[in-house]
Amino acid sequence: MDVIALDWWQLGLAALMVVALAACTTLARLGVGRPLLIAAVRTAVQLTLIGLVLEALFASAxxxxxxxxxxxxxxxxxxxxxxxxxxxxxxxxxxxxxxxxxxxxxxxxxxxxxxxxxxxxxxxxxxxxxxxxxxxxxxxxxxxxxxxxxxxxxxxxxxxxxxxxxxxxxxxxxxxxxxxxxxxxxxxxxxxxxxxxxxxxxxxxxxxxxxxxxxxxxxxxxxxxxxxxxxxxxxxxxxxxxxxxxxxxxxxxxxxxxxxxxxxxxx
Amino acid sequence: MPAPPDTQAATSLSLEAVAVGALEDVSLNLAPGEITCLSGPSGSGKSRLLRAIADLEPHEGDIRLGEQPQATLSGHAWRRAVMLVPADSQWWAEDVGAHFDHDCQAGLEALGLCPETLGWQVARLSSGEKQRLALLRALSRRPRALLLDEPTANLDHATTLRCETWLGERARQYGMPVLWVAHDPEQIKRVAKHHVRITGSRLETTPWT
Structure with a gap:
């Protein structure tokens, strides 16, 4: 069985759920909206970068x-x-x-x-x-x-x-x-x-x-x-x-x- | 009948050129079995001096128990011998009895506490009961010198007198030198053999009038 490939637009759909959550918490004045979005962006950026690093690392070993x-x-x-x-x-x-x-x-x-x-x-x-x-x-x-x-x-x-x-x-x-x-x-x-x-x-x-x-x-x-x-x-x-x-x-x-x-x- | 003095453990406590905080050049010799009262304005460093003698605060100068310099004993061994009872006692376990490792029924009675006190919860103790129990807790560990920070501050007059008598007897019985922080001139007259006062950064011996 092969892994089903994920496209960026599919990840975007998942990201929309986080954005919706942030919007709800901001409307309810619960104060976690901003940190939530920042952490989500960090996750995406950090993991993308580490993916590149790992590919290079695996290639050289x-x-x-x-x-x-x-x-x-x-x-x-x-x-x-x-x-x-x-x-x-x-x-x-x-x-x-x-x-x-x-x-x-x-x-x-x-x-x-x-x-x-x-x-x-x-x-x-x-x-x-x-x-x-x-x-x-x-x-x-x-x-x-x-x-x-x-x-x-x-x-x-x-x-x-x-x-x-x-x-x-x-x-x-x-x-x-x-x-x-x-x-x-x-x-x-x-x-x-x-x-x-x-x-x-x-x-x-x-x-x-x-x-x-x-x-x-x-x-x-x-x-x-x-x-x-x-x-x-x-x-x-x-x-x-x-x-x-x-x-x-x-x-x-x-x-x-x-x-x-x-x-x-x-x- | 007073108990015979336990002369074997009797040692003096001496301070030479001790400096801590604003206090400088404090020299003092506390004889076994005698109570010395320490007074001075609020914030003059009385409690800090007691903390330095118990080695809870970095300080300069030479402090000895008998012939033994402070630094030759480990911190906890020194504090077990030279015990400080703070003005505000702290209790860490739920029930009172867990803070005592020795039998002290006689002491409870002498301090006007009911014999069941050891089975109580710490939360239901009054401040006066805590203060007396803190004295008993310290004395039950048989220190060789005693440092008391306003030991009767929360007590009524009759109980204060009881505590003074009991502490004086214990000091004589075990030959303990006692340094007692007190404000009330009447109390100082009743309990102290010597009286020293902090003025500015110095310690002065007050002659009896």
Whole structure:
């Protein structure tokens, strides 16, 4: 079975639905009309460009191009993690911690999956490496940014409680324990929910794509389970590291709470 | 009959040339078992000084518990020994009892709290009950020195007297040096062995009149 080709005018029909939604929300003064349209335009432009980049990348399949693409994706994800936080760590620590933890978890899980589990020849074959890394980075980014945002916001809100716990002689890990658990939870909940609902409520995107492209459902399911597991591992380890590093940064050598290391909220 | 003093743990708390915020060159020696009152206008840095002694705020100078310098202990070990009870206590668990790791029935009674208090929800405590429970929570961890920030601000006169007596007894019993931020001259007369006052950026010892 061949994939049915899509024409630009067919995409235009889908775009009309988004425009209609934006018009409705604007009429109802709900304030999401503009961001909705901007995001829709970004999706179209970014995906079109990436389509061109991927075609060039697949044609050359050289390691350095694949690596460069991966680094670019990582840096953009790091920036995204930073902008999604209301109270950032000052001095570039939010970008640093976000990028480093995503690098450690997403890259190691992707490389492990490519070399040990899937095993394309060579292991960096861009048709496998880039989509896998993209899915991992995208999900890890969500987990890391949700967890870091929740952590910094709650530390700010509960700073008196944390300090009172310190006054009673609790080590910093114990004084911030509740906040840390809460942050870890909010980072992991989207992943846990999507695993729980997979196949029952939602048909995951990658599996749907493979089936549309003509794969046998049984193989598509296997790939989807693989992807779900590595996404969970990548998001989980990334979030774990980000929560640990961020909470450590909020205390100094003398275990004092340093809310002065958080910037005032933007906007 | 008063309990015999626990002299083994008794240590003094000494400050030398401590500077924090606008305060400079604060030197003070707090003897075991004695209460020293600290007063001064609002915003003069009383609470900040207490926070510096508890090492919750970066500061300069030398602070020692007995012979032990602050920096030789980890932050939490120092604060377990030199415990600060803030003016506004915070509670993180739903019920009162979860904040206590030791038995403290005797203390509840002495502070005029009913014995079932530990089973209550934090949300139903009055500000006066919170304040007394915060004192009890700190003392039940057996600190070796005590820093009190207006410990009786929300209490009526009779309860204030109860708290003063109880705190004085505990200080003597465990040989704890106590630094007590107070405004009321009557209270300072009742509880303090020494009185220091913040004037400008300095700490002055006030002679008894």
């Amino acid at each position: 050289r390691f350095q191009w694949v690596a460069m693409m991966a680094v670019a994706m990582l840096l953009i994800a790091g920036r995204e993690v930073m902008t999604r936080q209301r109270r950032r760590l000052t001095g570039g620590w939010s970008f640093g911690i976000g990028t480093l933890t995503m690098f450690l978890s997403s890259f190691s899980v992707t490389i492990l999956t490519l070399t040990v589990i899937v095993g394309p020849q060579p292991w960096y074959t861009p048709q496998y490496a880039i989509p896998l890394l993209g899915m991992l980075l995208g999900n890890t980014m969500t987990g890391v940014s949700l967890a870091m945002d929740r952590l910094t916001a709650n530390v700010w809100q509960q700073r008196s409680v944390i300090e009172n716990r310190l006054m009673l002689g609790q080590p910093w890990q114990e004084a911030i324990g509740d906040v840390r658990r809460e942050a870890m939870r909010s980072g992991m909940i989207p992943t846990i929910n999507s695993m729980a609902a997979a196949g029952v409520v939602s048909l995951p995107g990658m599996m749907t794509g493979q089936i549309l492209a003509g794969s046998a459902p049984a193989l598509a399911v296997k790939y989807q389970i693989l992807v779900m597991f590595i996404i969970t591992a990548g998001t989980g380890f990334g979030t774990l590291a980000a929560v640990a590093a961020t909470s450590r940064r909020l205390f100094d050598q003398r275990e004092r709470l340093r809310v002065d290391r958080l910037s005032p909220p933007k906007g």
